[in-house]
Amino acid sequence: MRFVSAIAEWLEERTGIGAALAPILGHAVPRSTASFWYVFGSATLILFVLQIATGICLALVYIPSADQAYQSLLYLNHGAHLGWFLRAVHFWGSNAMVLVLVVHMLQVFLFGAYKYPRELTWVCGVFLLLCTLGMAFTGQVLRWDQDAYWGLGIGASIAARAPGIGPGLVYVLLGGPIIGGRTLSRFFTIHVFVVPALLIALIGIHLWLVLRLGVNEWPMPGRVVDRATYRKRYEEEVHRDGVPFFPVAARKDMIAMAVVVLGVLACAALFGPHGPRGFPDPTLIDTAPRPDFFFLWLFALFALLPPWTETFILLVGPVVAIGFLLALPFLSGTGEKSWLRRPGSVLAVVVILLTIGTLTSLGTTSPWSPVMDGWSAKPVPIAYVEGRSPLELQGALVLQLKQCRNCHSLGGEGGLRGPALDGVATRLTRDQLIRQVLQGGGNMPAYGKNLNPAEVTALVAFMQTLHPADEPIARTATGPALGTR
Amino acid sequence: MCPNHELTTPASPSRRSFLFRLALALNALAVVLMGVPILGYLLGPLSRRSAQTWIDLGPVGSFPERETRLAVYENPYRVVWDGATAKIACWVRRLEGDRFQVFAVNCAHLGCPVRWFPQSRLFMCPCHGGVYYEDGSRASGPPPRGLFEYECAVRDGRLHVRGGEIPTLSEPV
Numbered sequence: 001m002r003f004v005s006a007i008a009e010w011l012e013e014r015t016g017i018g019a020a021l022a023p024i025l026g027h028a029v030p031r032s033t034a035s036f037w038y039v040f041g042s043a044t045l046i047l048f049v050l051q052i053a054t055g056i057c058l059a060l061v062y063i064p065s066a067d068q069a070y071q072s073l074l075y076l077n078h079g080a081h082l083g084w085f086l087r088a089v090h091f092w093g094s095n096a097m098v099l100v101l102v103v104h105m106l107q108v109f110l111f112g113a114y115k116y117p118r119e120l121t122w123v124c125g126v127f128l129l130l131c132t133l134g135m136a137f138t139g140q141v142l143r144w145d146q147d148a149y150w151g152l153g154i155g156a157s158i159a160a161r162a163p164g165i166g167p168g169l170v171y172v173l174l175g176g177p178i179i180g181g182r183t184l185s186r187f188f189t190i191h192v193f194v195v196p197a198l199l200i201a202l203i204g205i206h207l208w209l210v211l212r213l214g215v216n217e218w219p220m221p222g223r224v225v226d227r228a229t230y231r232k233r234y235e236e237e238v239h240r241d242g243v244p245f246f247p248v249a250a251r252k253d254m255i256a257m258a259v260v261v262l263g264v265l266a267c268a269a270l271f272g273p274h275g276p277r278g279f280p281d282p283t284l285i286d287t288a289p290r291p292d293f294f295f296l297w298l299f300a301l302f303a304l305l306p307p308w309t310e311t312f313i314l315l316v317g318p319v320v321a322i323g324f325l326l327a328l329p330f331l332s333g334t335g336e337k338s339w340l341r342r343p344g345s346v347l348a349v350v351v352i353l354l355t356i357g358t359l360t361s362l363g364t365t366s367p368w369s370p371v372m373d374g375w376s377a378k379p380v381p382i383a384y385v386e387g388r389s390p391l392e393l394q395g396a397l398v399l400q401l402k403q404c405r406n407c408h409s410l411g412g413e414g415g416l417r418g419p420a421l422d423g424v425a426t427r428l429t430r431d432q433l434i435r436q437v438l439q440g441g442g443n444m445p446a447y448g449k450n451l452n453p454a455e456v457t458a459l460v461a462f463m464q465t466l467h468p469a470d471e472p473i474a475r476t477a478t479g480p481a482l483g484t485r
Numbered sequence: 486m487c488p489n490h491e492l493t494t495p496a497s498p499s500r501r502s503f504l505f506r507l508a509l510a511l512n513a514l515a516v517v518l519m520g521v522p523i524l525g526y527l528l529g530p531l532s533r534r535s536a537q538t539w540i541d542l543g544p545v546g547s548f549p550e551r552e553t554r555l556a557v558y559e560n561p562y563r564v565v566w567d568g569a570t571a572k573i574a575c576w577v578r579r580l581e582g583d584r585f586q587v588f589a590v591n592c593a594h595l596g597c598p599v600r601w602f603p604q605s606r607l608f609m610c611p612c613h614g615g616v617y618y619e620d621g622s623r624a625s626g627p628p629p630r631g632l633f634e635y636e637c638a639v640r641d642g643r644l645h646v647r648g649g650e651i652p653t654l655s656e657p658v
Contacts (some may be wrong), residue, residue, distance in 0.1 A: 150612075160656060280570055282569070282573055283555070288611035403604060
């Protein structure tokens with residue numbers, strides 16, 4: 001022990017690093033900030049460190065080349081010693097980083113910490129959020145599987161919608177006219193060199209601003225921010241009732257840092273690495289691309305937006321959202337900090353969280369996606385074919401073979417794009433069924449050209465049997481003759 | 486060399502300011518000489534000629550009449566390290582004789598690969614549920630238009646299409 005401290009003294013005498021760091025670590029912060037509500041920034045930082053450490057390890061093996069990336073990922077999963085674990089930590093760490101970063105941002109927003117004089121800390125944080133999401137998207141591309149390939153196609157399709165510059169954007173994004181080797185090299189460079197460098201620089205500025213401007217005090221209702229008096233009052237409070245950041249506040253940060261890292265390690269050990277899924281051969285089109293967790297809400301949004309609003313919202317939405325985030329500290333830089341006196345802000349957070357949460361949960365089930373094997377893998381329930389006439393049975397066959405089940409479910413199985421067909425006979429009359437089949441409408445294609453009259457007759461006869469025993473089938477008001485079975 | 490060179494023989498202010506300006510100018514020159522090639526290299530993809538070229542999809546006989554088949558070609562813009570991603574698929578519909586329609590597999594909505602169902606004569610997209618009729622026109626769902634259709638021609642009994650770029654709304658094939 002004495003030997004160690006002798007070495008430390010020797011080093012300190014020559015470098016002076018300890019003397020330089022001591023005032024930074026020990027700087028006074030308001031006592032109210034030594035709270036578990038203030039730990040999310042540190043937790044995000046340690047997750048970033050974890051991502052760097054695991055990322056460097058993965059880069060030792062990963063080959064950023066379109067013809068070998070997939071194999072090198074399989075080798076990481078199955079060949080490299082503990083490669084699966086490092087991939088898993090990197091994946092779960094990325095999820096955790098996005099999640100904890102968002103929690104940090106919400107805490108900062110609700111505590112009014114973005115207000116005077118910390119506007120630039122917030123602006124810097126917005127860029128950190130964008131860089132982190134950029135890491136999430138580019139990282140998903142490096143997992144060079146079918147999801148990555150078609151995810152790039154989706155990115156290109158969105159970029160192409162930008163008026164005027166669309167085609168140029170696609171070329172710069174993909175590194176050429178089409179997805180291929182150049183694209184992966186490009187995303188590797190962005191993911192491994194460009195954005196991490198930006199992140200490190202931005203984190204440096206972010207931390208410098210926190211040190212310079214002080215940690216935001218616990219917001220008290222009625223204690224409004226005024227540019228003329230705020231800094232003086234803050235310094236008085238720190239002077240009167242401050243505690244040294246290390247160790248008083250830092251111990252809670254350290255607990256949080258350990259908890260998130262242990263959480264990530266536990267998820268990695270329990271659930272393992274994510275993918276790679278299918279081999280990235282664009283001619284294997286029997287695939288249903290899905291984005292990673294953090295972009296599921298966008299996937300849902302693209303499915304649910306009315307088509308005529310889509311291009312506008314795709315292009316204008318991000319600009320408005322980012323612009324609003326950047327402008328926020330300048331729009332409401334003073335006034336009340338406490339969430340208790342900012343009901344609009346609380347409501348905004350609740351609405352945004354509910355929206356993204358709902359869209360994400362819809363994204364996991366994606367009821368708008370046809371079940372591509374619904375027609376061949378989900379049989380008609382036996383109860384629906386028992387005791388049916390030959391014509392009706394023929395109709396059941398038509399229903400299966402014409403892929404109706406890809407969008408319509410029977411007995412809880414099949415697509416959810418269209419309404420379930422159990423009980424359809426109680427909702428639509430025979431004529432309405434025929435019209436719907438032939439002309440389509442709503443989200444249904446018209447089958448008029450693809451079914452012959454005999455098939456339509458059989459199909460409608462079968463659908464007219466789909467009603468509960470105690471509910472009669474729908475008939476037109478003019479008389480039963482039109483609705484005869 | 487004496488470390489206090491400047492103190493012992495003070496240069497005239499004009500000489501100092503000249504040296505400072507020279508330093509600025511030399512570094513500015515270096516920045517421009519390095520910066521222009523870097524920008525040119527990065528934005529190189531923008532100064533493109535059209536990458537669209539005629540591509541051979543094989544003998545006409547390999548596509549039965551009144552059927553739609555998946556055809557595969559190699560992206561003409563390929564590099565050796567593209568691996569499997571050099572391969573591009575497209576849907577070839579042969580009406581009869583030399584009349585063809587060739588569609589990109591990319592959905593016109595956001596580019597997912599559409600699948601052909603010969604029984605119902607529909608293309609369906611697995612992502613957001615876009616559906617197209619056999620002639621490529623939009624049937625339902627979010628796509629703003631029909632499938633992207635390649636320009637195609639039959640020469641010497643072989644089917645050719647003009648392609649090479651990823652089809653998007655702003656640059657349909």
